[in-house]
Amino acid sequence: MAVIYSIDLQWIFGYLPDDIPFVIKVNIMMTIIFFVFAIFFVGFIVLLRLYKIFRNRKKEEQRLLLEDLLNSYLFDEDFDKERELKKFKDEHLNKSLEIKIAIKEILLFHSNIKGESAIQLRELFLRWKLDEFCKKQLADRAWYSKSRALFSLSEMLIKVDLEKIKPLLNHKQDEVRQQAQLYFIKLAEDNPLEFLDHIDKPLTLWEEIFIEDALKNEYHGPMPDYSNWLHSLQNSVVEFAIRMIAKFNQFENISELLPLLDHPSEEVRREAIRSLSALEHQEIIDLLISKFETETNLVKKTILDAIKHLGGYNDLLMLKDKMQDNEWDLKIKYYSIAQDFLPEKKQSIYTQYEKEKALLL
Amino acid sequence: MGITFDDIANIASWLFLVYGILICLGYLFSAIFSIFEIRDYKRSNNYRDEIALLQASELPPVSILAPAYNEGLNIVENVRSLLTINYPSFEIVIINDGSKDDTMQRLIDEYDLEKQDYLFHYFIKTKTIRGVYKSKNTAFKNLLVIDKENGGKADALNTGINVCSHDIICCIDVDCILEYDAMLKLIKPFLNDRKKVIASGGVIRVANSCVIEDGRILEVRLPEKFVARVQVIEYFRAFLMGRMAWSRVDGLLLISGAFGMFDKQIAIEAGGYNHNTVGEDMELLVRMRRMMREKNIPYKVGFVPDPLCWTEVPQSWEILKRQRNRWTRGTAETLLLHKKMIFNPKYGVLGLLSTPFWLFFEWMAPLIEFSGTVFFIFLLWFGLISWKFFFTFLFVVYAFAVLFSITALFFEEYSFQQYKKPKYIFKLIGTAFLEPIVYHPFVMWAAVRGNWDLIIGKKSWGEMTRTGLSNSSKK
Structure with missing residues (x-):
């Protein structure tokens, strides 16, 4: 404390009585500062609340006005467009907030209607x-x-x-x-x-989902040939293109997909298997079985899914001895697919799995 | 020259002062980082609705794991609420952790369950599974119930991880109330990052006294009881100021056990939940992050600032004490298990910022605060400080605590403003003024007791009786 006493900060605390020790002055000052800030924040909270209430009320008023106007504009034949729209613009579209609300409301209407009304909204915009x-x-x-x-x-x-x-x-x-x-x-x-x-x-998967959604619902031109992007330098673009080939049933691109089963990227290989499987290209079964042993765990799982979709029990059997002893996730998938192929032997397949487990563990 | 008693008192005073200043600075920086994080999040989400994406077939399927222990009273209703989750592809995995009541029988009766020859493997060692059940009714085809021997929450979650089908798991408390788009928001970090995302979490809110119908929050109300209301402010501080800031610097060490999403494969590789700690949620995330760092694999932990999940908080002081005791032990056990990371530059932000912060300002804070209080009383007792100093210093501490809570309230008001009625905000402000006097000393003491229990080797969770949201305010 001696050091604190030696610091001369009298100029800060000049208005406090001289007989109060320095540390107490510091305490008093800190308390005041903290309380002032706390009260400042309380005031800020109240102001913020009032501001939000006012802003929301304003938004709601503007929204209701717009709703009425847009309904009349779109659906009332007697509506005097020239006069009313100009009047609204002059009176209610002056501030940034009002314009933003108008844009939002028009977009909302636009997302719910099609055809001539949508064109009218665009004209209004x-x-x-x-x-x-x-x-x-x-x-x-x-x-x-x-x-x-x-x-x-x-x-x-x-x-x-x-x-x-x-x-x-x-x-x-x-x-x-x-x-x-x-x-x-x-x-x-x-x-x-x-x-x-x-x-x-x-591209992230999130972006890809949005792109796919926009292609399906917002784009009205001819569907592009997705094979154009199968050799992109971005693996994410290649993966997306592969997926779209399957989604849009571009069977003509199957031959372009086959070489991708040897692509250096694990994700690209998985995507190629999934798409070929979705396109019902049964000819890949033998190829996949031959590749199974040398593939990564994730690709092996995808191959099992493809066999489930395209192949039969005999194809599955070809993979039985190609799994490592410790690949339990694959074994579970394998036996589960076997149960799907042979539902009448579900119990015996389960027993078989349990036996294998007992043997290996 | 020998050291006098005065010297010791001086040194201790300085140490407490430095600690106090550091903690203030820590809170200040976390407030600054949080406000930027909230601002950016609000800006990026205020003009379009992503709900339409719930129709997208590309959203990965999720296994939702919910352990249940002696939940017979509410289990049927809770599962029904989980089954209505708004997400295109998911399975609900209920793990009955050897309940002593009729939890399992109620599930079997209500959901028409039958035992299956279900294929699974103990990727993580757990207690024995007695049986895996699925419903004969196709309306409940997403439901999987595991009946197992009692082994605790961590063991139950590990069992769920072993049995579930999907690559992304979501671990939740069975009685949680989820927002309608909670799953979509929680999975977004997994899909929208160029780095491997290993986990994501969101903001948890207090559901006590809220109006609930069919597993959804209809009206947000402030808890009537003070002890629950003060936890609302605590949650604001923890989520809106703490985790938000840690997320901005990628230093999150904890995703709440009430609602968190994980990459199953990474969780298995890390060894799953540790059943030797009562802070299994924090420990798993720390271990996963440590493993990724040691393997030199770039990764991220996502955090969603939106309130996604509502949970019931303790309404009685006794249960609160047990909960805080457990939280303290959980934090301490995790930090002890991963002491190698503390101040270790090899672990980047985690080593140099997160773990030291948790060590000094989470685990040690109640201990330092307690010893500081005792020391202060000791100084006063021996006349080494005056009454004036004693009281003015108490006022400083009190004012800072109030300021901290009020700042958290401001953050809530700025961001999500869940408590719409003006009277709620005034009640919360009043609570913030009472908290340092009535509530804080209690939780500090519970944390000190937690440390004591840690030393004597207590491992139990302590009974966590819940009032049950269905009994209070569900419509």
Whole structure:
């Protein structure tokens, strides 16, 4: 404590009585500081709560106004479009929050309707110049503005110079990259996966799920030939292309898939087996049986799945002696498939497995 | 020159002061990291709904493992709630850990179960499995029930790992209430990272007094009892400030046993849950991370800031004491088992930041706090400090504790604002002012007792009687 006493911090505590020892002054100061901060945060919590209540109320009011307007705009034949839309724009689309709510509401309507009404909504989006607002957001430095803008523009099918979007395919933020990918697909007329040639980071399975969903539901052009990406430098792209070949039944690409059973990547080999199996290409059974012994554990599991799907009990039997003594996960899969092939012998197969277990353990 | 009593008192005073400052700095940094993490998460999730993805066939199937011990009262309802989980492909694996009540019989009767010749292997050594059951009713085809000899929660979970079919496992408490999109959110880190993700966890919330219907939270309410309400603030501090910050620096050491997802193969390779510790959830994650690090395999642990799972917290002081006693022993046992990692640069953030933090500010904190209090009283007793100093210092500590809780409340208000009614937030603020006086000394004492029990070799979990959410507020 002696050291503390020796420090002259009188100037800080000048307003406290001189006869109070220094350490007590420190304690008093710290208590006050902590309490001030605590009270500051309490005030902040109350303000935040009030702000959120006010903001939510404002959002709700704006949303209800928009809902009424959009319903009339889309479904009321007597609705005076020119006058009412202009009036709404002048009165209710001045602040950033109001514009954001309008965009969100139009997108919500747009996701629930199709055909002529969807086109009308797009026209409204343009008439209110919401596209310009989105384009400004796209140029914003904040990543979340960019990704939100990409989302809105792609949902409303508003074309932007692709050269502006391309750099965003490799943006450091996942959300921006993903929205840029989806923008390419939704706006594409004939080559929805062109962007795959421009990405420099592997696709994640999450992104692939979104891409597949967009290809199925948002893209209306001719389906691309997925074999174009079977030799991509990105293994994730190759895996995705293999999967899509099966998903979109591109039987003509089977011959392109076969060499991939020897690909250096374990995941690519697994994906190739899965797709060939999904395409019912029975000719691979013998090939898979011959490869089984030298494959990794994961690929072996995939081969067993393929045999279950394409082969029969006799094919399965060929693998029995090709499993190592300690590959219990494979053995379980093997016996379980055997039970599926021969349901009437379920009990004896189980006994057989138990015997093998007793013998090896 | 000999060391005088005054010198010792001086040195001790300085040590306590330095410790206090370090702990304040630790909390400050964790608050800063957390606020950035919450902000980024909110920004990335506020404009699109990912629920449509629940239709995607590419989502990997998940095995949901739920151990049950003497849960006869609520097991049927809890399993029914689990069966309604919103996810395209999953199996529910209930592990009856040698219950002494009628848990198993109730399951058999209600779900029309029959014993199967089920193929499995003891990848991890566990107690004997008496039987594996599946339902004759196809409506419950996702349900698998394992009946085994009693071996504790860790052993039950290991049994589930041995028997389940899928590569991703989700370990949960059987009476947990999950958010409708909890599984989708929890699996996202596994699918959306370029590194191998070995585990992911989410924010756990307090379900006491909430209105629940068909296994879903209908209305979030603040617990009526003080002891449960104060745990709401504790959970805010732990999840919104603690784990959020650790997640940002990839230093998470704990995924709550109430709801966590793991890569099955990695869990098996690491040896599964350790049944020699009462902190099996923390120990497994630390061991998995240690193994990955030692094998030099790049990996990640995901953390989802959203509230995904609601659980019942102790409503009685006695049960709370047992729980905190156990948590302390669990933390200490884990750190002792992995002492090699502490201050070891080979383990990166885990070695240089996470494990030392847990050692000094989680395990040792109650001990240092307790000894500091005793030391302070001792100094006062012998007239080495004045009453004025004693009380002003207590005020500093009190003010800091209040500030810490209020900051956590602010984080909740900023992020998820689950407690919508304004009266709840005022109640919580009031609770934050009472917590350091009424609650904190109690949990500190429970933790000190936990350390004592650790020294004398106590291994038991202690009975964890739950009021049962179904009995209180389910509609």
